[in-house]
Amino acid sequence: MGRSPKPQTFLARASYRQRRLRDAAKVLPIVGGLLFMAPLLWPREAVAEGGNGTSHAILYLFGVWTALIVVAFVLARIIRPTEDDDIQQPPEQSPGSGPQAGGR
Amino acid sequence: MVSFNLLIAVALVYVAFLFIIAFAAERRAERGREGWLRSPMIYTLSLSIYCTAWTFYGAVGYAARSGLEYLTIYLGPSLVMIGWWWILRKLVRIGRSQRITSIADLISSRFGKSTPIGVLVTLVAVAAATPYLALQLQSVTLSFAVFAEGSGQVWGEQELASAALWVAIGLAVFTVIFGTRNLDANERHHGIVMAIAVEAVVKLCALVAVGVFVVWGLAGGVGRTLDLIDASPISDWTQPGGRWVGLTFLAAAAFLCLPRMFQVLVVENADERHMATASWAFPLYLMLMSLFVVPIAVVGLNLLPAGSNPDLFVLTVPLAEGRNGLAIFSFLGGFSSATSMVIVSTIALATMVSNHIVVPIWLSSRGTGAMVSGDVRGVVIMARRLSIMGVLFLGYLYYRLSGGGEALAAIGLISFTGAVQVLPAMLVGVFWRGATRWGAASGLVLGFAVWMWSLFLPSFGADAIIPHSVMANGPFGIEWLRPQAFFGIDGIDPVIHAVMWSLLLNTGALFLGSILTFPLPMERLQGAQFVNVFEHSPNARSWTQSSAHAEDLLITAQRILGAEEAQTLFQAEARSQGKAGFLPDVTPGFVEGLERELAGSVGAATAHAMLGQILQGASVSVEDLIKVADETAQIMEYSSQLEAKSAEQERTARALREANEKLTALSIQKDAFLGQISHELRTPMTSIRSFSEILREGGMPPTQQAKYAGIIHDEAVRLTRLLDDLLDLSVLESGQVTLNQQDGVLRDVIDRAVDAADNREGALKIDRRRSEEGVELSTDLDRLTQVFINLIANARKYCDAQQPTLRIKVGRHEGRRVVDLIDNGSGIPEDKQGVIFEKFSRLTDDRKAGGAGLGLAICREIMNRLEGDITYLPGQGGAAFRVTLPSVE
Known part of the structure; x- marks a missing residue:
């Protein structure tokens, strides 16, 4: 079985930016999940007195939802998914050199 | 009030419209103009089958009963889509590189193509989906009942049951027509995807229309709606945390595990980049679907008499307000939700049932012969059609047995929980x-x-x-x-x-x-x-053939099967490809056959692995082999391709190509030979002439004279030998040779050859098993000896090992006695193996070797005359020739 080349350790500026954007895309659902869980921490007594918790929750939840969609839209626009292979060689390395020749 | 008949007519027209859309899409795809059929928007819309009738009707009922908890069903999938970099991207990549056809296929492939695992996942999926299918039948039936009630008939259980039956039959017909048209390895259904995309738009528009009517038409604006919500029974935020978190997780998991979602997410995905669009567009779709749910629920609770079914508020609120058009539109939305879900769900389940249960049983009952015949195709399609009907019938049965009385949301959650049992196997297997x-x-x-x-x-x-x-x-x-x-x-x-x-x-x-x-x-x-799918599979894969690996395959095959069987196998394949010798082209079909042979000795899995190792460099990766070897769908695809291509044509083309290569090589060799033969003739002639001139002048001591005469003699002998060879060859070729039939033993023939082969100082070590050589012969022994002399002399001249050794092995091949002469040098390069038996062919320009390139040509002619054969034997570690002895009657 061919050895697959190790992911590059040091990247050019553009590839580095792409990696970090991908990290952002990975963190986004976690942040979203936490924000969606946040209303569970709201004080129940105050709600019981005020009696308008549901409408607040609707505004909050749909607000968070919209924000997530907007951020996801922006990320989908700037991340280039065609360059998503972790084994992709940066252009400065000549094709077919090194371990890649055996790996594919 | 809308008359019931009008409603039926509208529903039928709508169904006909869907039929036309699906047909048009299929036609487009057939003509290859898939263009926008594979756009990211269509992909996103096809995901909307997540929103079933449960969403369309049930969400409002859910909100009326439990407040905002219904949102969890949409938040979970939204998070999964937004987080596609985590799981979905990997699933889609695996799905494409392994040509996955269903979630059962994914899991069974992951665990070594295990049939029992596939069966297990299929059973879980069918059990979990049955209540859900029942739920869709129920919701369509209930919505019919609402309109029937409006026109004065109150439906009893009898009418409900018969309506459900008709809906089930109609859905079965649609699904059979569009879901089993093609047996694509990729399982893509353009017609259905298109119909679903249209239905996705219809249901979104219908729900939003009802929502807009409720918020701005009935409640009087956003602010007033929020006031209404605060005044309603669900105004308190008392959501239990466990259910909130648990159901969000459950919905997220079900989004990945439901067979129908896997079908549209992974199997029907045409391009990974579509996920980037869907990552924001699908959450947006879900958000719009759930935006107006609470307003509709609150207004419905206010407007309609207590005790009316909140699951049907989407229909009953417009009806109560006399908005008939809106009510019909809303009915079509609910109808769309139910039908699209049922169609995709049945296709996904039927694929699983037929691929993992029906076809394996059928194949094993037929034995191995079924693998090659073409009728598998028909069986699979029939199995799929029967499975579609079976799955729908199960749904109908559950509907009848459960009595159809439960709240919609409850059934949905039960079904989800069943489906997510697949999640651990899937995620753990993938990570x-x-x-x-x-x-x-x-x-x-x-x-x-x-x-x-x-x-x-x-x-x-x-x-x-x-x-x-x-x-x-x-x-x-x-x-x-x-x-x-x-x-x-x-x-x-x-x-x-x-x-x-x-x-x-x-x-x-x-x-x-x-x-x-x-x-x-x-x-x-x-x-x-x-x-490690991202490291192993480049996006596009194709068969790249490289005959350089045929020799490696032969070496491996010899190790496992034994030299004899392996060579027979390779030779037969080469012959069927129209090639001479032992090395066929490495075609998928050949690899498949070889692998099956190897599997007989070492087991299928090891055979996969071994061939994979050899072929990997040629980008014929292990998964390709696996697919070729035991994926019934792939076998069928391949066999139909073969039929189309006409194997005969291919063989002829290959033979022609080979002949052409040989001719080109020969003509080059011939030119070289002409130069060489004139040189060969001229050199001795020149020295004979000049030395005889010297002798003619005289006046030299006798010793000098004798020396010059000796040179002239030697050169004359060399000339004679060359001319003898040419004469010999032309006699042999013209068939005028007379054979001198004698009886003898192979051992003596080889003895004589070894003695005569001019093996001075023992430069070439000869390794013989004299005990094996007691083979009786009845042929022209002198000619046979000549062949061996030639071969031994060749080994002496050309073997480039430090300690040249020639192994002479006697054996049996295809019922005939063979003698293999194998040296330990570097052998003959593959591109030269085809021409070495031709006249005038010499591998090196090394004239010192002294031959004119006629030796092997003479050998071959002799063996042909003697009704034996001589071939080059690849894959032995050095130059190796096989002399097939004349058979003894």
């Missing part, structure tokens, strides 16, 4: 190489059992299947097995209880089973392919 099939099987079985016991069976109602005493005290009085209070922990919400325990025990069993058992080689291979 952890250590998971084994035993682990996966035990996890699936345990999770399925817990789901059955704690949620599915109790869902039929108290005392229906599980008696009340068991619910309260556990089976046989075993307290800790009470269906809704495992291990004596009371008071958990039943759904959360089932989700938590089933997944915990499922994952636990998977982990424990995996670390205690040992995987098959095939599992380890597939595990590595799945977990």
Whole structure:
């Protein structure tokens, strides 16, 4: 079985930016999940007195939802998914050199 | 009020419209103009089958009963889509590189193409989906009933049941027509995807239209709506945290595991980049679908008399306000939701049932002969059609048995919980190489059992299947097995209880089973392919052929099968490809056959692995082999391709190509020979002439004279030998040779050849097994000896090893005696193997070797005359010739 080349350790500026954007895309659902869980921490007594918790929750939840969609839209626009292979060689390395020749 | 007949007419027109759309899309795809059929928007819209009638009708009912909890069903999938970099991207990549056809296929492939695992996943999926299908039938039927009631008829159970039956039949017809048209390896259905995209738009527009009417038409604006919400029974934010978190998780998991979602997410995905669009567009779709749910619920609760079914508010609110057009539109939305879900769900389930249950059974009942015949295709399509009908019938049966009375949301959650039992096997399999099939099987079985016991069976109602005493005290009085209070922990919400325990025990069993058992080689291979999919599979793959590997394959095959069988196999394949010699082209079909041969000796998995190692450099990767070898769909695809291509044509073309190559090489060689033969003739002639001139002048001592005469003599002898060879060859070729038939023993022939081969100083070590050489011969022994002399002399001249050794081996091949002469040099390069037996061919320009390139040509002519044969034997580590002896009558 061919050895697959190790992911590059040091990247050019553009590839580095792409990696970090991908990290952002990975963190986004976690942040979203936490924000969606946040209303569970709201004080129940105050709600019981005020009696308008549901409408607040609707505004909050749909607000968070919209924000997530907007951020996801922006990320989908700037991340280039065609360059998503972790084994992709940066252009400065000549094709077919090194371990890649055996790996594919 | 809308008349019931009008409604039926509208529904039929709508269905006809869908038929036309689907047909048009299929036609477009057939003509290859797929363009926008494969756009990211169509992909996103096709995901909307997540929103079923449960969403369309049930969400409002859910909101009316439990407030905002319905949102969890949409938040979970939204998070999964937004987080596509985590799981979905990997699943889609695996799906494409392994040509996955269903979720059962994914899991069975991961665990070494295990058939039992495929069966297990299929059973879980069918069991989980049945209530859900029933739910769709129920919701369509109920919506019909609403309009029937409007026109004065009150439907009883009888009418409801017959309506459900008609809906089921109609759906079966549509699905059979569009879902089984093609047997694509990729399982893409353009017509259905298109119809679903249209339905997605219809249901979104319908729900938004009702919502807009409710908010701005009835409530009087956004602010007033919020006031209404605050004044309603669901104004308090009292959401239990456990259910909120648990159901969000459940929905997220179900989004990945439901067979129909897997079908549209992974199997029908045409391009990975579509996911980037869907990652924001699908959450947006979900948000719009759920935006107006609470307003509709609150207004419905205010407007309609207490006790009316909140599940139908989407229909009954516009009807109560006299908005008939809106009501019909809303009905079409609900109808769309139900039908699109049922269609995709049945296709996904039918693919699983036919691929993992019906076809394996059929194939094993037919034995191996079925693998090559073309009729498998018909069987698979028929199996799929029957499965579609069977699955729909199961749904109808559940609807009838359950009585159709439950709240929609409850059935949906039960179904989700069943479907997510597949999640641990799927995720752990994709991210952890250590998971084994035993682990996966035990996890699936345990999770399925817990789901059955704690949620599915109790869902039929108290005392229906599980008696009340068991619910309260556990089976046989075993307290800790009470269906809704495992291990004596009371008071958990039943759904959360089932989700938590089933997944915990499922994952636990998977982990424990995996670390205690040992995987098959095939599992380890597939595990590595799945977990490291981004390192292993480039996006586009194709067969690249490289004949340089044929020799490596032969070496491996010889090791496993024995030299004799391997050579026969390779030779037969080469012959059927129209090639001479032992090295066929490495075609998929050949690899498949070879692998099956090897599997007979070392087992299928090892054979996969071994061939994979050899072929990997040629980008024929292991998964290609696996597919070629045992994927019925792939076999069928391949055989139909073969038929289309006409094998005969291909063979002829290959033979022509080979002949052409040979001719080109020969003409080059011939030119070289002409130069060389004139040189060969001229050199001795020149020296003979000049020395005879010197002799003629005279006046030199006798010793000098004798020396010059000797040179002239030697040169004359060399000339004679060359002319003899040419003469010999032309006599042999013209067939005028007279054979001198003698009886003798092979050992003597080889003895004479070794003595005569001019082996001075023992430069070439000859390794013989004289005991094997007692073969009786009846042929022209002198000619045969000449062949051996030539071969031994060649080895002496050309073997470039440090210590040249020639091994002479006597054996049997295809019932005839053969003598293999194998040296330990570097052998003959593959591109030269085709021409070495031709006249005038010499591998090197090394004239010192002294031959004119006629030796092997003469050998071949002699062997042909003697009705034997001589061939080059590749893959022996050096130059190797096989002399097939004339058969003894």
